[in-house]
Amino acid sequence: MININELISGILSQNTLDIAKAISIVENSTIESHSLLSKIYQYTGKAHRIGITGPPGSGKSTLTDCLIKSFTDLGKSVAIIGIDPSSPFTDGAFLGDRIRMMKHFENPNVFIRSMATRGSLGGLANKSREVADIFDASGYDVIIFETVGVGQIELDVMNATDSILVVLVPESGDDIQMMKSGLMEIADLFVINKADRDGTNKLFIALNQVLSLRNNNAEWFPLIQKTIATKNEGIKELTEEICNHFNIISNSGELSHKSEKRYSHLTHQLISQKQKIEFWDEKKKNELTEQLKMPITERKSPYQLSDEMYNK
Numbered sequence: 001m002i003n004i005n006e007l008i009s010g011i012l013s014q015n016t017l018d019i020a021k022a023i024s025i026v027e028n029s030t031i032e033s034h035s036l037l038s039k040i041y042q043y044t045g046k047a048h049r050i051g052i053t054g055p056p057g058s059g060k061s062t063l064t065d066c067l068i069k070s071f072t073d074l075g076k077s078v079a080i081i082g083i084d085p086s087s088p089f090t091d092g093a094f095l096g097d098r099i100r101m102m103k104h105f106e107n108p109n110v111f112i113r114s115m116a117t118r119g120s121l122g123g124l125a126n127k128s129r130e131v132a133d134i135f136d137a138s139g140y141d142v143i144i145f146e147t148v149g150v151g152q153i154e155l156d157v158m159n160a161t162d163s164i165l166v167v168l169v170p171e172s173g174d175d176i177q178m179m180k181s182g183l184m185e186i187a188d189l190f191v192i193n194k195a196d197r198d199g200t201n202k203l204f205i206a207l208n209q210v211l212s213l214r215n216n217n218a219e220w221f222p223l224i225q226k227t228i229a230t231k232n233e234g235i236k237e238l239t240e241e242i243c244n245h246f247n248i249i250s251n252s253g254e255l256s257h258k259s260e261k262r263y264s265h266l267t268h269q270l271i272s273q274k275q276k277i278e279f280w281d282e283k284k285k286n287e288l289t290e291q292l293k294m295p296i297t298e299r300k301s302p303y304q305l306s307d308e309m310y311n312k
Contacts, residue, residue, distance in 0.1 A: 002021075002025070002032050004032055004035055004036055004039065005039075007021060007022055007036065008036070008039055008040055008137075011040060011134060011137055011138050012043060012137065012138065012139070014077075014138045014139055014140075016111065019111065019134060019135070019138055020113075022036060022134050023113060023131050023134055026127050026130045026131055026134065027115065027127050027131070029127075033130075037130055037133060040133060040134065040137040041133065041137075043136070043137035044133045044136040044137050045136065045259060046136060046139075046141075047079075047132075047135065047136040047140055047141060047142065047143045048141065048142050048143070048162055048163065048242075048246045049132060049136075049143045049145070049160065049161040049162045049163070050067075050142060050143065050144045050145065050161055050162070050163045050164075050165065050242060051144075051145045051147065051157035051158075051160065051161035051163070051164045051165065052064055052067075052144060052145065052146045052147065052165045052167060053147040053157050053164065053165070053166055053167070053186075054165075054166050054167035054168055054191075055168070055169075055172065057169070058167040058168055058169050058172070058193055058194075059167060059169065059193040059194055059229050059230075060146050060147075060167050061082070061146060062193075062229040062230060063165075063167055063191065063193055063227065063229040063235075064080060064082070064144055064146045065104075065229070066227075066229050066232055066235040067144065067235065067238070067239060067242075068080065068104050068110055068144075069104075069232075069235075070235050070236060070238075070239040071141070071142050071239065072107065072109050072110060074239070074243075076109075076141040076142050077109040077110070077139065077140045077141050077142070078109065078110050078111075078140065078141070078142045078143075078144065079110075079111045079112075079113070079132075079135035079138075079140040079142070079143045079144070080110070080111070080112040080113065080143075080144050080146065081113055081115060081128050081131055081132060081135075081143065081144070081145050081146070082112065082113070082114045082115070082146045083114075083115055083128065083145065083146060083147050111135065111138075111140065113131065115127065115128055115131065128145060128160060129159075129160045129262065129266060132145070132160065145157060145160060145161055157186070158186045159261065159262060159265045160262065161258075162246060162249065162255055162258055163188050163189065163242055163245050163246060163249075164186050164187055164188050164189070165187070165188070165189045165190075165191050165238075165242070166184065166186070166187035166189070166190050166191070167191045167193050168190065168191065168192055168193070168203060168207075169192070169193055169194045169197065169203075170192065170194060170195070170197040170198060170199030170200045170202070170203050171197070171199060172203055184210060185214075187222050188220060188222055188245050189222060189223050189224075189225060189238070189241055189242065189245065190207055190222060190223070190224045190225070191224075191225050191226075191227055191238060192204060192207075192224065192225070192226045192227070193227050193228070193229055194228060194229075194230075195226035195227060195228050195233075195234065196228050196231075200226065204224060204226070207224050208224070211224075219248055219249065219252040219254060220245055220248050220249060220252075220254075223241055225237060225238045225241055279309075279310075284309055287305075287309065288305070288309075291305055
Protein backbone atom coordinates (compact mmCIF):
# COMPACT_ATOMS: atom_id res chain seq x y z
CA MET A 1 0.00 0.00 0.00
CA ILE A 2 1.38 3.39 -1.05
CA ASN A 3 1.59 6.09 1.58
CA ILE A 4 0.54 9.18 -0.40
CA ASN A 5 1.69 11.66 2.26
CA GLU A 6 5.18 10.15 2.36
CA LEU A 7 5.31 10.12 -1.44
CA ILE A 8 4.33 13.80 -1.58
CA SER A 9 7.00 14.62 0.98
CA GLY A 10 9.54 12.93 -1.30
CA ILE A 11 8.25 14.84 -4.32
CA LEU A 12 8.55 18.19 -2.53
CA SER A 13 12.12 17.39 -1.52
CA GLN A 14 12.90 16.42 -5.15
CA ASN A 15 13.63 12.79 -4.35
CA THR A 16 14.07 11.22 -7.78
CA LEU A 17 12.79 7.78 -6.76
CA ASP A 18 9.59 9.25 -5.35
CA ILE A 19 9.13 11.43 -8.41
CA ALA A 20 9.52 8.40 -10.68
CA LYS A 21 7.08 6.42 -8.53
CA ALA A 22 4.54 9.25 -8.67
CA ILE A 23 4.84 9.49 -12.44
CA SER A 24 4.18 5.75 -12.79
CA ILE A 25 1.10 6.07 -10.59
CA VAL A 26 -0.25 8.85 -12.82
CA GLU A 27 0.65 7.14 -16.10
CA ASN A 28 -1.05 3.90 -15.03
CA SER A 29 -4.12 5.73 -13.66
CA THR A 30 -4.03 3.80 -10.39
CA ILE A 31 -6.59 4.51 -7.68
CA GLU A 32 -4.12 6.80 -5.89
CA SER A 33 -3.48 9.06 -8.90
CA HIS A 34 -6.29 11.59 -8.40
CA SER A 35 -5.59 11.89 -4.69
CA LEU A 36 -1.90 12.43 -5.39
CA LEU A 37 -2.52 15.06 -8.07
CA SER A 38 -5.08 16.86 -5.92
CA LYS A 39 -2.72 17.11 -2.97
CA ILE A 40 0.26 18.39 -4.97
CA TYR A 41 -1.78 20.91 -6.98
CA GLN A 42 -1.25 23.69 -4.43
CA TYR A 43 2.52 23.40 -4.94
CA THR A 44 2.35 23.92 -8.73
CA GLY A 45 2.38 27.08 -10.82
CA LYS A 46 6.03 28.12 -10.53
CA ALA A 47 7.77 26.29 -13.38
CA HIS A 48 8.27 27.62 -16.90
CA ARG A 49 6.64 25.08 -19.23
CA ILE A 50 8.16 24.99 -22.70
CA GLY A 51 6.83 23.05 -25.68
CA ILE A 52 9.16 22.02 -28.51
CA THR A 53 7.32 20.88 -31.59
CA GLY A 54 7.76 20.65 -35.33
CA PRO A 55 7.96 18.19 -38.21
CA PRO A 56 9.90 14.92 -37.94
CA GLY A 57 13.60 15.29 -38.67
CA SER A 58 13.81 18.94 -37.66
CA GLY A 59 16.26 18.16 -34.82
CA LYS A 60 13.94 18.65 -31.85
CA SER A 61 15.76 16.14 -29.65
CA THR A 62 19.20 17.58 -30.40
CA LEU A 63 17.86 21.06 -29.72
CA THR A 64 16.31 19.88 -26.45
CA ASP A 65 19.63 18.33 -25.47
CA CYS A 66 21.36 21.69 -26.04
CA LEU A 67 18.71 23.60 -24.10
CA ILE A 68 19.14 21.32 -21.10
CA LYS A 69 22.79 22.36 -20.85
CA SER A 70 22.02 25.99 -21.56
CA PHE A 71 19.41 26.22 -18.79
CA THR A 72 21.50 24.26 -16.26
CA ASP A 73 24.45 26.56 -17.01
CA LEU A 74 22.15 29.38 -15.85
CA GLY A 75 21.64 27.52 -12.56
CA LYS A 76 18.16 26.26 -13.42
CA SER A 77 16.85 22.75 -12.81
CA VAL A 78 15.24 21.12 -15.84
CA ALA A 79 12.70 18.33 -16.30
CA ILE A 80 12.14 16.81 -19.73
CA ILE A 81 8.97 15.07 -20.85
CA GLY A 82 9.94 13.36 -24.11
CA ILE A 83 6.93 12.08 -26.04
CA ASP A 84 7.70 9.03 -28.14
CA PRO A 85 5.61 6.80 -30.38
CA SER A 86 4.17 3.80 -28.53
CA SER A 87 5.85 0.44 -28.82
CA PRO A 88 3.56 -1.93 -30.75
CA PHE A 89 4.48 -4.67 -28.26
CA THR A 90 4.48 -3.06 -24.80
CA ASP A 91 2.55 0.19 -25.40
CA GLY A 92 5.50 1.91 -23.72
CA ALA A 93 7.74 4.68 -25.04
CA PHE A 94 9.42 3.34 -28.17
CA LEU A 95 12.71 5.20 -27.67
CA GLY A 96 12.88 4.63 -23.92
CA ASP A 97 14.64 7.26 -21.82
CA ARG A 98 16.20 9.04 -24.78
CA ILE A 99 19.63 7.57 -25.31
CA ARG A 100 20.82 10.79 -26.93
CA MET A 101 20.49 12.62 -23.59
CA MET A 102 22.44 10.06 -21.55
CA LYS A 103 25.11 12.55 -20.56
CA HIS A 104 22.58 14.45 -18.42
CA PHE A 105 21.39 11.45 -16.39
CA GLU A 106 23.86 11.94 -13.57
CA ASN A 107 23.09 15.65 -13.25
CA PRO A 108 20.97 16.06 -10.08
CA ASN A 109 19.33 19.13 -11.63
CA VAL A 110 17.98 17.20 -14.62
CA PHE A 111 15.17 14.65 -14.80
CA ILE A 112 14.34 13.02 -18.14
CA ARG A 113 11.19 10.99 -18.61
CA SER A 114 9.96 9.41 -21.84
CA MET A 115 6.24 8.88 -22.26
CA ALA A 116 4.37 6.94 -24.91
CA THR A 117 1.61 8.55 -26.95
CA ARG A 118 -0.59 5.46 -26.41
CA GLY A 119 -2.90 6.44 -29.22
CA SER A 120 -2.98 10.17 -28.54
CA LEU A 121 -2.97 12.08 -31.81
CA GLY A 122 -2.28 15.52 -30.40
CA GLY A 123 1.50 15.30 -30.12
CA LEU A 124 1.52 14.84 -26.33
CA ALA A 125 0.88 11.75 -24.24
CA ASN A 126 -2.48 11.79 -22.46
CA LYS A 127 -0.91 12.12 -19.00
CA SER A 128 1.90 14.55 -19.85
CA ARG A 129 0.27 17.59 -18.24
CA GLU A 130 -0.26 15.69 -15.00
CA VAL A 131 3.36 14.53 -15.04
CA ALA A 132 4.37 18.16 -15.54
CA ASP A 133 2.46 19.02 -12.35
CA ILE A 134 4.60 16.49 -10.47
CA PHE A 135 7.77 18.13 -11.80
CA ASP A 136 6.36 21.56 -11.01
CA ALA A 137 5.56 20.58 -7.42
CA SER A 138 9.07 19.12 -7.16
CA GLY A 139 10.54 22.55 -7.75
CA TYR A 140 11.98 22.17 -11.24
CA ASP A 141 12.46 25.60 -12.77
CA VAL A 142 11.95 24.55 -16.38
CA ILE A 143 9.78 21.78 -17.80
CA ILE A 144 10.33 20.96 -21.47
CA PHE A 145 7.80 18.98 -23.50
CA GLU A 146 9.37 17.53 -26.61
CA THR A 147 6.47 16.34 -28.75
CA VAL A 148 6.36 13.45 -31.16
CA GLY A 149 6.80 14.81 -34.67
CA VAL A 150 3.40 14.44 -36.28
CA GLY A 151 2.91 17.81 -37.95
CA GLN A 152 -0.10 20.10 -37.73
CA ILE A 153 -2.22 18.02 -35.36
CA GLU A 154 0.07 18.36 -32.36
CA LEU A 155 -1.71 21.49 -31.20
CA ASP A 156 -2.51 20.18 -27.71
CA VAL A 157 0.96 21.41 -26.74
CA MET A 158 -0.75 24.81 -26.70
CA ASN A 159 -2.90 23.67 -23.76
CA ALA A 160 0.06 22.42 -21.75
CA THR A 161 2.79 25.06 -22.01
CA ASP A 162 3.70 28.72 -21.52
CA SER A 163 6.20 29.07 -24.38
CA ILE A 164 6.01 27.16 -27.66
CA LEU A 165 8.97 26.63 -29.96
CA VAL A 166 8.22 25.48 -33.50
CA VAL A 167 11.35 23.92 -34.96
CA LEU A 168 11.79 23.96 -38.73
CA VAL A 169 14.61 23.18 -41.13
CA PRO A 170 15.58 25.03 -44.34
CA GLU A 171 13.78 22.40 -46.42
CA SER A 172 10.51 23.44 -44.72
CA GLY A 173 10.39 26.62 -46.81
CA ASP A 174 8.16 25.14 -49.50
CA ASP A 175 5.68 23.85 -46.89
CA ILE A 176 5.09 27.10 -44.99
CA GLN A 177 1.83 27.93 -46.74
CA MET A 178 0.40 24.50 -45.89
CA MET A 179 1.56 24.68 -42.29
CA LYS A 180 0.48 28.18 -41.35
CA SER A 181 -3.17 27.28 -40.63
CA GLY A 182 -2.16 24.99 -37.79
CA LEU A 183 1.31 24.57 -36.42
CA MET A 184 2.43 28.01 -37.55
CA GLU A 185 -0.17 29.89 -35.49
CA ILE A 186 0.79 28.50 -32.09
CA ALA A 187 4.47 29.48 -32.09
CA ASP A 188 5.97 31.98 -29.68
CA LEU A 189 9.40 31.36 -31.18
CA PHE A 190 10.36 29.90 -34.51
CA VAL A 191 13.63 28.02 -34.65
CA ILE A 192 15.31 27.45 -38.00
CA ASN A 193 17.54 24.55 -37.08
CA LYS A 194 20.31 23.15 -39.28
CA ALA A 195 20.77 26.75 -40.43
CA ASP A 196 24.02 25.89 -42.22
CA ARG A 197 22.01 24.26 -44.99
CA ASP A 198 20.89 25.85 -48.24
CA GLY A 199 17.47 27.43 -48.07
CA THR A 200 17.84 29.03 -44.65
CA ASN A 201 17.41 32.59 -45.91
CA LYS A 202 14.48 31.54 -48.10
CA LEU A 203 12.73 30.04 -45.07
CA PHE A 204 13.54 33.11 -42.95
CA ILE A 205 11.91 35.38 -45.55
CA ALA A 206 8.89 33.08 -45.89
CA LEU A 207 8.37 33.02 -42.12
CA ASN A 208 8.56 36.80 -41.94
CA GLN A 209 5.95 37.04 -44.67
CA VAL A 210 3.61 34.74 -42.77
CA LEU A 211 4.18 36.64 -39.52
CA SER A 212 3.45 39.96 -41.20
CA LEU A 213 -0.16 38.78 -41.63
CA ARG A 214 -0.62 38.16 -37.91
CA ASN A 215 -2.11 40.48 -35.32
CA ASN A 216 0.68 42.72 -34.04
CA ASN A 217 -1.22 44.07 -31.05
CA ALA A 218 -0.16 41.30 -28.67
CA GLU A 219 2.43 41.84 -25.93
CA TRP A 220 4.75 39.38 -27.64
CA PHE A 221 5.41 39.03 -31.36
CA PRO A 222 6.94 35.70 -32.49
CA LEU A 223 10.67 35.81 -33.16
CA ILE A 224 12.79 33.74 -35.53
CA GLN A 225 16.06 32.26 -34.25
CA LYS A 226 18.58 30.39 -36.40
CA THR A 227 20.42 27.49 -34.76
CA ILE A 228 22.77 24.66 -35.59
CA ALA A 229 22.05 22.38 -32.66
CA THR A 230 24.71 19.82 -33.59
CA LYS A 231 27.32 22.58 -33.17
CA ASN A 232 25.55 24.32 -30.27
CA GLU A 233 25.31 27.49 -32.36
CA GLY A 234 22.50 29.96 -31.63
CA ILE A 235 21.49 28.09 -28.46
CA LYS A 236 22.56 30.81 -26.03
CA GLU A 237 20.58 33.41 -27.99
CA LEU A 238 17.56 31.08 -28.17
CA THR A 239 17.67 30.50 -24.41
CA GLU A 240 17.76 34.24 -23.80
CA GLU A 241 14.70 34.75 -26.02
CA ILE A 242 12.81 31.94 -24.25
CA CYS A 243 13.53 33.57 -20.88
CA ASN A 244 12.58 36.96 -22.30
CA HIS A 245 9.24 35.58 -23.49
CA PHE A 246 8.54 34.13 -20.05
CA ASN A 247 9.33 37.44 -18.35
CA ILE A 248 7.11 39.41 -20.70
CA ILE A 249 4.07 37.13 -20.36
CA SER A 250 4.60 37.02 -16.59
CA ASN A 251 4.51 40.80 -16.34
CA SER A 252 1.63 41.24 -18.79
CA GLY A 253 -0.68 38.74 -17.06
CA GLU A 254 -0.68 36.40 -20.06
CA LEU A 255 1.04 33.69 -18.01
CA SER A 256 -1.84 33.69 -15.52
CA HIS A 257 -4.28 33.52 -18.43
CA LYS A 258 -2.49 30.49 -19.85
CA SER A 259 -2.59 28.80 -16.44
CA GLU A 260 -6.31 29.47 -16.13
CA LYS A 261 -6.91 28.00 -19.60
CA ARG A 262 -4.98 24.85 -18.62
CA TYR A 263 -7.10 24.54 -15.48
CA SER A 264 -10.34 24.97 -17.42
CA HIS A 265 -9.29 22.65 -20.25
CA LEU A 266 -8.25 19.86 -17.88
CA THR A 267 -11.45 20.21 -15.81
CA HIS A 268 -13.57 19.87 -18.95
CA GLN A 269 -11.50 16.91 -20.08
CA LEU A 270 -11.81 15.08 -16.74
CA ILE A 271 -15.58 15.59 -16.65
CA SER A 272 -15.90 14.32 -20.22
CA GLN A 273 -13.89 11.21 -19.32
CA LYS A 274 -16.11 10.53 -16.28
CA GLN A 275 -19.28 11.00 -18.32
CA LYS A 276 -18.02 8.64 -20.99
CA ILE A 277 -17.19 5.92 -18.47
CA GLU A 278 -20.51 6.27 -16.66
CA PHE A 279 -22.55 6.45 -19.86
CA TRP A 280 -21.33 3.20 -21.40
CA ASP A 281 -22.94 0.67 -19.07
CA GLU A 282 -23.46 -2.95 -20.16
CA LYS A 283 -26.97 -2.27 -21.43
CA LYS A 284 -25.82 0.46 -23.82
CA LYS A 285 -22.84 -1.59 -24.99
CA ASN A 286 -25.18 -4.48 -25.79
CA GLU A 287 -27.56 -2.16 -27.59
CA LEU A 288 -24.74 -0.92 -29.80
CA THR A 289 -23.60 -4.49 -30.43
CA GLU A 290 -27.11 -5.51 -31.50
CA GLN A 291 -27.26 -2.68 -34.00
CA LEU A 292 -23.92 -3.71 -35.46
CA LYS A 293 -25.29 -7.21 -36.09
CA MET A 294 -28.00 -5.83 -38.36
CA PRO A 295 -27.54 -5.08 -42.07
CA ILE A 296 -27.03 -1.40 -42.74
CA THR A 297 -30.46 -1.14 -44.41
CA GLU A 298 -32.18 -2.10 -41.14
CA ARG A 299 -29.78 -0.52 -38.69
CA LYS A 300 -30.61 2.74 -36.90
CA SER A 301 -28.45 5.65 -37.96
CA PRO A 302 -25.70 6.66 -35.50
CA TYR A 303 -27.54 9.96 -34.99
CA GLN A 304 -30.83 8.25 -34.09
CA LEU A 305 -29.15 5.66 -31.90
CA SER A 306 -27.04 8.23 -30.01
CA ASP A 307 -30.10 10.43 -29.40
CA GLU A 308 -32.10 7.47 -28.08
CA MET A 309 -29.28 6.28 -25.85
CA TYR A 310 -28.57 9.73 -24.46
CA ASN A 311 -32.20 10.44 -23.66
CA LYS A 312 -32.83 7.16 -21.83
